[in-house]
Amino acid sequence: MFENLSDRLSGVFDKLTKQGALSEDDVKTALREVRVALLEADVSLPVARDFVKAVQEKATGQAVTKSITPGQQVVKIVHDELQHILTGDEDPGALKIDNPPAPILMVGLQGSGKTTTTAKLAKRLKDREGKRVLMASLDTNRPAAMEQLAILGGQIGVDTLPIVPGETPVQIAKRAKTQASLGGYDVYMLDTAGRLHIDQELIAQAAEVRDVANPRETLLVVDGLTGQDAVNVAQEFDDKIGVSGVVLTRMDGDGRGGAALSMRAITGKPIRFVGLGEKLDAIETFEPDRIAGRILG
Numbered sequence: 001m002f003e004n005l006s007d008r009l010s011g012v013f014d015k016l017t018k019q020g021a022l023s024e025d026d027v028k029t030a031l032r033e034v035r036v037a038l039l040e041a042d043v044s045l046p047v048a049r050d051f052v053k054a055v056q057e058k059a060t061g062q063a064v065t066k067s068i069t070p071g072q073q074v075v076k077i078v079h080d081e082l083q084h085i086l087t088g089d090e091d092p093g094a095l096k097i098d099n100p101p102a103p104i105l106m107v108g109l110q111g112s113g114k115t116t117t118t119a120k121l122a123k124r125l126k127d128r129e130g131k132r133v134l135m136a137s138l139d140t141n142r143p144a145a146m147e148q149l150a151i152l153g154g155q156i157g158v159d160t161l162p163i164v165p166g167e168t169p170v171q172i173a174k175r176a177k178t179q180a181s182l183g184g185y186d187v188y189m190l191d192t193a194g195r196l197h198i199d200q201e202l203i204a205q206a207a208e209v210r211d212v213a214n215p216r217e218t219l220l221v222v223d224g225l226t227g228q229d230a231v232n233v234a235q236e237f238d239d240k241i242g243v244s245g246v247v248l249t250r251m252d253g254d255g256r257g258g259a260a261l262s263m264r265a266i267t268g269k270p271i272r273f274v275g276l277g278e279k280l281d282a283i284e285t286f287e288p289d290r291i292a293g294r295i296l297g
């Protein structure tokens, strides 16, 4: 459906310049295409505008070497700039889990993939780093969600906190902490309740748990297919609870990755992991290079 942006840019330039330096007009024409491509990839308008401006400043006046076409040159500048925006200073995959037992708080809307992601990360910590992980579901409204986590735990060989009916999320968080300390766990993951929409109760509950648990990481799980909505959700969670990073799920779907660019530019929060399927090992550290390629087409 989407015409490949790299081809589109090359086409524009083939008509314009064959050699010499990139003129302001050449760059402007090409960047109109870039802007359209960004919007098609579901990047928000202000972010697309700022991005195009940054590329324009970098590209104008750059000498075009003989080995590549002006189109290829602009594609490279666009690619580098995308990567620059998407990359934080820190390693996205390095979770802060020193000083055991380290609490990790998982937050997000119902259906975003939060429980699955909790299990995926637990498995990853166990398999790759040899960590002992304890998972606890705090979703007291939905017994099925608590059972789901226990089932996933069984599948991946990670312990879950036994379910005690009638406890509040804060009581469960406290019990998880005690259990993690006594049981010699390195990490305990708190899978908070999700709702279909952000509401007062959800935020109040997550904030209360955060204050009790004092998490080393608060990871927000959002559905990568929801585009701009994902960014709005992230902004609100960050304002009200404070998050240390974002996990974008369903990146195996046909979303074009624009949410990733807007996410970083608007919330300032790093994307730490991406979910790439329903299987419990379908999670990877966020790689800006891939998203840049996906946006560029």
Ligand code: GDP
Residues within 6 Å of the ligand: 108, 109, 110, 111, 112, 113, 114, 115, 116, 117, 194, 248, 249, 250, 251, 252, 253, 274, 275, 276, 277, 278, 282
């Ligand atoms: P929660 O309500 O946020 O806890 O969501 P769940 O973890 O129960 O996930 C909801 C559905 O999304 C399940 O069927 C998961 O298998 C699926 N899911 C989660 N992450 C991904 C992902 O990265 N890709 C795909 N394709 N499906 C996912």
